[in-house]
Amino acid sequence: MSLSSATLLNSVALSPDSPPLLHADVGSDPVGWTAGHRAALRSVVAEHGCVLVRGLGLSDPAGAETVFRRLTDSLMADREPFAPRRTYAEGVYSATKWPTDQPMCQHHELSYALEFPGLLLFACLEAPAQGGATPVADAEAVLGSLPVPLVERFEREGWMLTRTYHEEIGASVAEAFGTDDRATVERYCRAQGIEFAWQHDGSLRTRQRRAAVLRHPVTGRRCWFNQIAFLNEWTMEPEVREYLVDVYGADALPFNTRFGNGDPVGADIVAAINEAYDAHVKREPWRSGDLLLVDNIRTAHGREPFEGPREVLAGLGDPVRPADLAPSAGGRAA
Structure with a gap:
């Protein structure tokens, strides 16, 4: 059963230290639940800049990819990455290979490219034993x-x-x-x-x-x-x-x-x-099965150091192109 955007917005738990959190009652059909709540979930992201959906039970790359595709019209290829990552499908990737004992500072995905994702989708298939959160920060x-x-x-x-x-x-x-x-x-x-x-x-x-x-x-x-x-x-x-x-x-x-x-x-x-980033960071430890949706322009993200296995998939959705943006000082091109 689909909830209205207003109802879902009212169900989101807000905290000064954590990203907006929504507990999902999906039963045995996370894909169907996601598809039925697409508009409402997108409204939550539009309102808050991001949302962590807990209880989806995502456990494998194929299921995560299907959920990603239910939430966006288009997934884009990763071009010009600064570190290797595994490709599961067009627009669906492993987390960037980065030393586990070092943090990835706050940033906006592919902000150095002319075309970049407007929506990031993260699926936690296996949460680490310690650390490894994906903290977020309001860019405004x-x-x-x-x-x-x-x-x-x-x-x-x-x-x-x-x-x-x-x-x-x-x-x-x-x-x-x-x-x-x-x-x-x-x-x-x-x-x-x-x-x-x-x-x-x-x-x-x-x-x-x-x-x-x-x-x-x-x-x-x-x-x-x-x-x-x-x-x-x-x-x-x-x-x-x-x-x-x-x-x-x-x-x-x-x-x-x-x-x-x-x-x-x-x-x-x-x-x-x-x-400045640290002053505005919000974090919530991953749990296996979680889904994090991030407005890539409005919200920066990072990755904390961790111990133990960690499997988080990333989807690059809603490509933004130069024609979509208002002119700004500094320009987008070289």
């Missing part, structure tokens, strides 16, 4: 708590992502672009406003400039939308950064971020951004 609130001069500069200039694709660390060229054919990679880069240069050792170096602040295509609200802190060298553990600089050089790190004019983003700025 984060924007409002950042120093005004810093925001104004990023709005003026945008931000720049620089990458050097090495075979032995991070995503390879083939993993990032779906091919290692140079002509195909170059066509993609030109179409996406990415500057590129092949190095003497065969590696690929790229840079792309994107907007740091977007207006939400539905609400019109300004949101801090980027991966400036997460992909910056100063977010790395000190010993990791020192090792990578020693091996590859400061200008050939697997990824790094800069101001839109190419100036470096210093450790103090990265710390200020991460502090």
Whole structure:
């Protein structure tokens, strides 16, 4: 039986420290329940920016994919990932491979790409023994708590992502672009406003400039939308950064971020951004079978360190393209 959006909204538990939580009574048919409550669930996400649905009993990739497809009209391929991930189906992936003892800082999925998901769908098939939550943060609130001069500069200039694709660390060229054919990679880069240069050792170096602040295509609200802190060298553990600089050089790190004019983003700025995120983070430990829906523009997400097996699938839904967005300072293209 389907609940109205208003009824479902009233059933959502709100807490200052946790994402909105909805306990679902699905019986033995999570797919049918999800399909019947699609409009209501989407209304909850529109109202709150995210929702954690508990009690769906999701336990395998096929079931998770089916639920994902009931909740979005379109799933998009992951392009330009910064780390490898397993592909279960078009638009359905494993969690990004990242050291389990290190956090993934708050960020917005594919905010460095011209096309990115508007809706993220996370299915927890196996919850870790300890840690491993997917914390979220309101991007409008984060924007409002950042120093005004810093925001104004990023709005003026945008931000720049620089990458050097090495075979032995991070995503390879083939993993990032779906091919290692140079002509195909170059066509993609030109179409996406990415500057590129092949190095003497065969590696690929790229840079792309994107907007740091977007207006939400539905609400019109300004949101801090980027991966400036997460992909910056100063977010790395000190010993990791020192090792990578020693091996590859400061200008050939697997990824790094800069101001839109190419100036470096210093450790103090990265710390200020991460502090703003931390002030607005909400977290809830995963339970096996949970489903988390996230408005990717309005809400940032991360991943906490964990112990034990953890299996969380990610769906990239509702592709957002440049034509869907209002013009903003800093631009979306290089």
